[in-house]
Amino acid sequence: MAAAALLRRIPAARAPPTALMAARTISDSTAPLTIETSVPFTSHIVDPPSRDVTTTPAELLTFFRDMSLMRRMEIAADSLYKAKLIRGFCHLYDGQEAVAVGMEAAITRSDSIITAYRDHCIYLARGGDLVSAFAELMGRQAGCSRGKGGSMHFYKKDANFYGGHGIVGAQVPLGCGLAFAQKYRKEETATFALYGDGAANQGQLFEALNISALWKLPSILVCENNHYGMGTAEWRAAKSPAYYKRGDYVPGLKVDGMDVLAVKQACKFAKEHAVANGPIVLEMDTYRYHGHSMSDPGSTYRTRDEISGVRQVRIL
Amino acid sequence: MMCSIQITKGLLDKYGPDRVLDTPITEAGFTGIAVGAAYQGLRPVVEFMTFNFSMQAIDHIINSAAKSNYMSAGQISVPIVFRGPNGAAAGVGAQHSQCYAAWYAHVPGLKVLAPYSAEDARGLLKSAIRDPDPVVFLENELLYGESFPISAEVLDSSFSLPIGKAKIEREGKDITITAYSKMVGYALQAAEILSKEGISAEVINLRSIRPLDRAAINASVRKTNRLVTLEEGFPQHGVGSEICMSVVEESFEYLDAPVERIAGADVPMPYAANLERMAVPQVDDIVRAAKRACYRAAPMAATA
Numbered sequence: 001m002a003a004a005a006l007l008r009r010i011p012a013a014r015a016p017p018t019a020l021m022a023a024r025t026i027s028d029s030t031a032p033l034t035i036e037t038s039v040p041f042t043s044h045i046v047d048p049p050s051r052d053v054t055t056t057p058a059e060l061l062t063f064f065r066d067m068s069l070m071r072r073m074e075i076a077a078d079s080l081y082k083a084k085l086i087r088g089f090c091h092l093y094d095g096q097e098a099v100a101v102g103m104e105a106a107i108t109r110s111d112s113i114i115t116a117y118r119d120h121c122i123y124l125a126r127g128g129d130l131v132s133a134f135a136e137l138m139g140r141q142a143g144c145s146r147g148k149g150g151s152m153h154f155y156k157k158d159a160n161f162y163g164g165h166g167i168v169g170a171q172v173p174l175g176c177g178l179a180f181a182q183k184y185r186k187e188e189t190a191t192f193a194l195y196g197d198g199a200a201n202q203g204q205l206f207e208a209l210n211i212s213a214l215w216k217l218p219s220i221l222v223c224e225n226n227h228y229g230m231g232t233a234e235w236r237a238a239k240s241p242a243y244y245k246r247g248d249y250v251p252g253l254k255v256d257g258m259d260v261l262a263v264k265q266a267c268k269f270a271k272e273h274a275v276a277n278g279p280i281v282l283e284m285d286t287y288r289y290h291g292h293s294m295s296d297p298g299s300t301y302r303t304r305d306e307i308s309g310v311r312q313v314r315i316l
Numbered sequence: 317m318m319c320s321i322q323i324t325k326g327l328l329d330k331y332g333p334d335r336v337l338d339t340p341i342t343e344a345g346f347t348g349i350a351v352g353a354a355y356q357g358l359r360p361v362v363e364f365m366t367f368n369f370s371m372q373a374i375d376h377i378i379n380s381a382a383k384s385n386y387m388s389a390g391q392i393s394v395p396i397v398f399r400g401p402n403g404a405a406a407g408v409g410a411q412h413s414q415c416y417a418a419w420y421a422h423v424p425g426l427k428v429l430a431p432y433s434a435e436d437a438r439g440l441l442k443s444a445i446r447d448p449d450p451v452v453f454l455e456n457e458l459l460y461g462e463s464f465p466i467s468a469e470v471l472d473s474s475f476s477l478p479i480g481k482a483k484i485e486r487e488g489k490d491i492t493i494t495a496y497s498k499m500v501g502y503a504l505q506a507a508e509i510l511s512k513e514g515i516s517a518e519v520i521n522l523r524s525i526r527p528l529d530r531a532a533i534n535a536s537v538r539k540t541n542r543l544v545t546l547e548e549g550f551p552q553h554g555v556g557s558e559i560c561m562s563v564v565e566e567s568f569e570y571l572d573a574p575v576e577r578i579a580g581a582d583v584p585m586p587y588a589a590n591l592e593r594m595a596v597p598q599v600d601d602i603v604r605a606a607k608r609a610c611y612r613a614a615p616m617a618a619t620a
Contacts, residue, residue: 163387177354197346
């Protein structure tokens with residue numbers, strides 16, 4: 001082990017292969033790198049952040065590891081559901097991992113996150129473990145909600161993750177309430193309330209945004225736009241699918257939700273904005289490879305070509 | 317959290333604008349925000365101008381507040397109070413007159429309280445706010461204007477009443493009348509009339525609709541052997557139905573007569589004063605029902 005540790009200090013390309021090294025070493029370098037996001041940010045009544053994102057090789061590798069873990073977890077959940085070991089509802093997040101991972105990289109565990117029912121990966125990002133996630137899905141006591149919640153009701157209060165909500169749109173006013181408490185306690189933290197393009201049309205969102213803007217709450221409304229609300233495409237559900245503009249008097253930013261660095265940059269920007277000025281809307285342009293839930297094949301309202309096309313082009 | 321009835325008068329001056337907030341008239345939004353604040357450990361008291369408007373926020377009361385402690389296996393507790401006037405006022409019509417006691421008392425995870433007197437209001441509200449779980453606190457607009465005698469003990473700042481305990485407002489031995497909120501006053505008037513006719517009525521002020529004080533109700537019925545349940549709300553699936561079932565389950569052999577149920581009429585509340593009077597229980601109705609339960613000849617219908 002001492003030899004391996006020594007070798008790790010030598011850049012991998014020059015390290016001689018020896019019997020002690022089973023594989024090429026992975027960089028844990030914390031030397032800063034600057035990488036440009038895939039596309040520039042589009043903004044609404046605010047100046048967008050820079051496309052240049054600071055990161056490190058070590059951070060990039062944790063991104064890769066975390067997103068791969070999430071992908072594997074969701075695929076495993078798919079198999080377990082088909083084997084009838086998971087019952088009821090199971091909404092999978094594969095394709096959207098960059099949002100969960102990029103957001104987490106931009107904030108601390110003192111900031112709060114609340115989401116809807118597509119919550120397995122947010123739970124993991126907030127420090128949840130695989131065993132308690134799978135145990136919950138399979139209705140066991142070792143589950144994070146001791147088997148009483150199920151797929152849609154994962155929580156991790158000690159990491160300020162407030163669930164896990166089954167009613168479309170309800171989590172947004174709740175998230176603004178979390179922000180209220182943060183402001184009340186003068187904490188200088190923010191709340192990220194995640195919702196989908198389907199929920200974006202809910203009236204209670206606008207009620208909560210109005211109050212958040214009036215009271216300058218540190219609420220960040222994050223629309224994970226995967227372009228389908230259950231089986232309804234966004235253009236059939238929203239007269240204006242520019243979700244980042246729907247806040248009207250509230251600033252907004254449109255982000256490539258499959259570019260983890262863009263997500264990180266946008267969330268960092270949003271947190272600073274929210275703590276200083278009040279609410280902001282982020283629209284994460286993303287995609288889900290599975291259907292709405294395991295009961296939905298996901299191919300009756302979109303073509304398989306579209307799905308495989310996204311896999312090829314969006315590189316996630 | 318606006319109120320033209322001014323229950324919150326003076327609170328803004330006393331506690332400041334960080335703690336006493338006027339909201340826009342958007343119940344779904346402000347109730348959701350209050351529940352979210354409670355998730356984070358604050359203790360919000362949400363005022364609905366009347367509970368009719370709570371229907372706009374009912375998803376947050378039930379799905380976001382009441383069920384969260386269970387669904388999260390105890391991680392999330394929601395120490396919130398929803399309060400406001402409930403039931404019929406005077407001439408406000410169908411959309412502003414419904415009683416929600418039965419609706420909210422149906423839900424596991426909620427506590428539902430209904431004060432009658434000033435002592436009830438003070439003691440129960442304090443317990444409601446201190447409670448770590450969601451509490452629905454059903455007041456009554458017409459009772460706001462009524463005065464009640466009060467003891468020094470009640471005025472003391474530490475006074476509170478336990479949740480889940482009814483109060484025997486008047487002891488009796490011939491018949492039990494259960495009531496809550498404004499109907500307690502009517503039951504007491506009816507008991508006075510009945511006593512002059514030789515029927516001694518025991519009046520129970522429920523105070524707590526969920527949990528119901530089943531022990532007190534059953535102990536009383538075991539003593540009197542006759543029961544009249546009284547409420548202002550609609551009859552079907554009402555509070556009286558649950559009380560009747562509780563007595564059937566625990567004290568069936570003690571009943572000497574079928575349980576009588578008095579409730580509001582099974583119609584949306586009419587506007588005209590004479591119709592409105594017929595749509596809510598009156599003291600005469602209570603007296604008549606009590607006599608029926610005592611097998612004294614009495615006409616059945618309110619119009620007789």
